[in-house]
Structure formats: structure tokens, C-alpha cells
Amino acid sequence: MKMMKPYVWLQTSDDSIQQVEQEIAMFCPLICQEIIQKGMGSSKNCAICLPQQVSPAMLSLILDYCRFHQVPGRSNKERKSYDEKFVRIDTERLCELTSAADSLQLKPLVDLTSRALARIIEGKTPEEIRDIFHLPDDLTENVEVEEEHVDDRSVDDLLSFINGNDGGKLNILTILIFVFT
Amino acid sequence: EEEEKDRLSDLPDAVLQHIMNFMNTRDVVRTCVLSKRWNNLWKHVTTLSFSSLGKVLFYNKFVPKFLANRDASTSLIDLNIEVYGFKAPNLTRIAKYAAQHNAQHLEITTQYNFRGMPTSFFPLMFSCHSLTSLVFGTCVSNPPIKLPKSLFFPTLKTLHLFNVRFDGGIDHHCVEPFSACSVLSTLTLEGYSFCNDADTFCITNSSLSILKIWDNIIFSDDQLSSTCDLPFLEEVNIKILSSPMKYSVVAGWLQYKRVRGERQREHVN
Numbered sequence: 001m002k003m004m005k006p007y008v009w010l011q012t013s014d015d016s017i018q019q020v021e022q023e024i025a026m027f028c029p030l031i032c033q034e035i036i037q038k039g040m041g042s043s044k045n046c047a048i049c050l051p052q053q054v055s056p057a058m059l060s061l062i063l064d065y066c067r068f069h070q071v072p073g074r075s076n077k078e079r080k081s082y083d084e085k086f087v088r089i090d091t092e093r094l095c096e097l098t099s100a101a102d103s104l105q106l107k108p109l110v111d112l113t114s115r116a117l118a119r120i121i122e123g124k125t126p127e128e129i130r131d132i133f134h135l136p137d138d139l140t141e142n143v144e145v146e147e148e149h150v151d152d153r154s155v156d157d158l159l160s161f162i163n164g165n166d167g168g169k170l171n172i173l174t175i176l177i178f179v180f181t
Numbered sequence: 182e183e184e185e186k187d188r189l190s191d192l193p194d195a196v197l198q199h200i201m202n203f204m205n206t207r208d209v210v211r212t213c214v215l216s217k218r219w220n221n222l223w224k225h226v227t228t229l230s231f232s233s234l235g236k237v238l239f240y241n242k243f244v245p246k247f248l249a250n251r252d253a254s255t256s257l258i259d260l261n262i263e264v265y266g267f268k269a270p271n272l273t274r275i276a277k278y279a280a281q282h283n284a285q286h287l288e289i290t291t292q293y294n295f296r297g298m299p300t301s302f303f304p305l306m307f308s309c310h311s312l313t314s315l316v317f318g319t320c321v322s323n324p325p326i327k328l329p330k331s332l333f334f335p336t337l338k339t340l341h342l343f344n345v346r347f348d349g350g351i352d353h354h355c356v357e358p359f360s361a362c363s364v365l366s367t368l369t370l371e372g373y374s375f376c377n378d379a380d381t382f383c384i385t386n387s388s389l390s391i392l393k394i395w396d397n398i399i400f401s402d403d404q405l406s407s408t409c410d411l412p413f414l415e416e417v418n419i420k421i422l423s424s425p426m427k428y429s430v431v432a433g434w435l436q437y438k439r440v441r442g443e444r445q446r447e448h449v450n
Contacts, residue, residue, distance in 0.1 A: 053191075091188075091189075092186060092188045095188030095189050095191065095192060096188055096191075098192060098196060098200075099188075099191055099192055099196070102192070102193070102196050110196070110199065111199075114196065114199050114200040114202075114203055115203045117189075117200045118200050118201070118202075118203035118204045119203075121200070121204060121208065121212065122204045122205065122208045123208060124208075126211065126212075126214045126215050129212070129215060130215060130216075133187060133188070133189040133190075134185050134186060134187045135187055135189060135190065135215055135216055136187065136216065137215075137216060138216050138217050139214060139215075139216060139217060139220075
């Protein structure tokens with residue numbers, strides 16, 4: 001078996017190159033593949049080019065996460081409480097982190113951040129969700145056009161179960177989507 | 182200016198759908214009005230999570246509409262349902278949908294006022310040959326749910342039953358529900374009541390390696406058949422808080438195996 005080199009060279013989206021403990025970096029399947037299959041990362045000249053989603057700030061967060069979980073003998077309770085604190089960051093960074101973890105195929109972290117994002121989205125009205133994530137609303141202008149085709153009876157039927165959940169405009173939209181799909 | 186960035190939209194569709202898998206299905210559908218991109222994302226969600234507490238009328242209408250509109254070519258992976266007053270046709274519809282869409286993990290908890298599973302429910306579940314784990318039961322305040330006396334789950338690896346009962350039928354045979362689960366490896370029986378008084382109960386399974394028997398078990402000692410046959414049993418976990426007597430009975434029942442030199446671990450909590 002080939003001896004493990006203790007450090008690996010990684011290049012982040014801003015073209016900066018840094019040295020990272022190989023044992024930690026290997027937690028990310030994408031980095032692991034580059035090292036094992038392509039023999040990359042052994043020197044500064046053949047640094048592993050990370051996906052553009054991975055900024056230096058995100059890489060540092062991800063390595064913190066890997067470093068914690070790499071230590072053997074931690075209890076599930078310790079890991080869980082670390083994870084909970086780890087995702088207590090603003091939603092913008094949480095999205096960036098999800099994106100970076102996904103690009104590195106680091107599934108446990110994708111699950112962790114996705115669950116945190118799900119918790120933010122759940123139970124909120126569409127307006128609240130748009131506000132939190134700065135999502136532009138590109139749907140409202142189409143409402144009138146589609147409304148003409150709606151069969152009134154279906155709307156009444158559907159209203160009874162959507163009713164009371166959102167604002168009126170959004171109810172109609174939800175119904176439209178159910179009717180036309 | 183930096184703070185106004187829409188980072189959520191930077192995520193690929195697959196990740197947005199993954200996020201939806203952690204949400205209850207009602208909120209998943211509501212995302213369809215967020216923007217054009219979100220219009221159809223919800224249709225590919227692979228985890229369905231229905232909890233009808235306090236929303237029985239809503240769910241009885243929502244479930245069929247949701248199933249009819251979800252993308253039919255996307256397989257289902259997880260299905261979690263908390264049933265409060267679901268109509269029987271809806272449960273049948275869900276079971277049929279799960280079987281047709283290759284569901285792998287199923288968790289069904291029924292709550293108060295539950296009137297029993299429709300008769301077509303278990304045959305549909307037995308036909309779901311993608312199913313690898315099943316959690317099924319009802320809350321302790323309900324009478325135990327009656328299950329078919331034999332469970333034909335040919336692909337099931339993990340089974341967790343709580344507050345259920347098996348019925349030996351009119352001739353009061355030995356009830357042996359797990360012998361047809363040919364790849365079962367972990368079985369958990371919790372808050373369990375063993376069949377009718379006149380029936381005997383035995384666990385026979387050719388693949389089971391972990392058996393967990395947890396609290397609130399209702400049975401009389403002579404109902405435990407000494408013909409348990411579990412050749413691959415490696416670990417037994419018995420937690421009976423309410424009655425130490427019952428612990429020794431169950432432990433004694435499984436003693437049969439230890440005599441044959443199987444590796445076993447038993448825990449009393």
C-alpha cells in the first residue's frame with residue numbers, strides 16, 4: 001500500500017492555494033477521488049482544483065466540520081450538538097455551505113445543511129420565504145392570464161383544502177398549479 | 182448590497198429537492214408558488230411526510246390530489262404518515278402508490294380514533310417488493326392494531342412494530358408471523374400484545390440477527406412457544422421497565438438459543 005502523504009494542496013475558487021491535512025481533506029469524496037484516481041494534490045504545482053462553489057471561507061468551514069467528525073470516540077450526543085451549532089449561521093452562508101458541500105459530494109454535511117434549510121422554509125408563507133432568501137417573485141404577473149382557464153367548480157373544491165393557509169392571491173396560484181398540471 | 186443575494190437559487194435542482202425531502206409534504210407543495218423555477222420542483226420529492234393532526238379534512242382532500250399531481254416517473258424512497266382520521270380509501274391509495282413507486286422505507290403511525298387498516302392495505306404492502314424498512318403501529322391509548330397472522334415481506338430488512346396484535350384465527354394455531362420475511366435482519370417489538378389468549382406465539386426466521394423486545398408487552402407466559410427458531414440471532418435487546426417478571430420470562434424464552442451456543446447480548450435497562 002502507498003504511504004499516505006500527510007498534506008494535500010487545494011486550490012479554491014479565488015485561485016488561492018493552501019495546504020490541508022490529507023486525512024481531513026479525504027473526507028470529501030471529490031478530493032479523495034482526485035488524490036487516489038488522478039494522483040493530484042501532492043505538490044503546489046498539481047494542486048487539486050476545487051469546484052467554483054468552494055470559496056476559501058466555505059472550505060475552512062467544511063474542514064472544521066471534517067476535523068471534528070474525524071476524531072474517533074466522540075459520542076453521538078457530542079456529534080449532534082456540534083452539528084446543531086455548526087448550522088447556526090445566517091441563511092446566505094447556509095446556502096453557500098450547502099452548495100459547497102454538494103459540489104464536494106460530502107453527503108453528511110449536505111444532509112445537515114439541507115435539514116437546516118428545510119426547517120427555515122417549513123411553516124412559512126411564500127412571501128416570508130422570498131423575504132428570507134431574497135427570492136425574486138417572477139410568478140405574480142402571470143396570474144390573470146391563467147385564471148381565465150380555471151373551471152370554477154374545481155376551484156371551489158380545491159379552495160376548501162387550501163383555504164386559510166396563505167393569502168388569497170397565493171391560494172389561486174396554488175390552485176392553478178394543481179388544476180393545470 | 183452584498184446581503185441581498187439570492188443564494189438559494191444558486192443551488193442545483195437536485196439539492197433543492199433534497200431540502201424538500203426534510204419538509205412535511207404540505208409545505209413542500211406550497212413552494213410551487215415561490216417562483217417559476219419552483220413550480221415543478223415539488224413533483225420530484227422522494228420523501229412524503231403526511232401528518233394529519235388537526236387537519237383531517239385538509240389531508241383527506243390533499244393526499245389524492247397530491248398523488249395525482251406528483252411526477253409519476255420519480256420513485257418514492259421514504260413515506261412517513263401519521264394517520265389521524267384518514268379515510269380508508271386514502272390509506273389504500275397511499276399503499277397502492279407506495280407499491281407502484283418502489284417505496285423503500287415506510288413509517289406509519291396511527292393515532293386516536295383509528296378504526297383499523299382497510300383490508301386491502303397489507304396485501305398491497307406485501308406486493309411492494311422494494312420495501313426494506315417498515316415502522317408500523319398505533320399509539321398506546323389505542324387498542325392494538327390487528328395484523329395478518331403471517332407477514333409476507335420478501336425484501337424487508339428492518340421491521341419495527343408497536344402496539345399491534347396477531348390473531349391465530351378460529352383454530353388457535355401457533356402464530357408465527359415472521360417466517361416469510363426471508364431477509365429480515367432487525368426486528369423490534371414494542372408495546373406489543375401477543376394474539377389471543379388461546380394462541381401461542383413464536384418467532385421463526387432464518388435471517389434475523391437482532392431482536393429487540395421493548396416495554397408494555399402484554400402476554401401470558403404460556404403463550405410463548407418454545408419452538409422459536411432463530412439460527413442467525415446475534416443480539417437480543419430486552420427492555421421491560423414495567424415488569425421485571427416479564428423480563429425473565431422473555432429471557433427464558435430465548436434461552437433456547439443460548440444453549441445452542443449462539444452469541445447473544447442481553448440488556449436490562
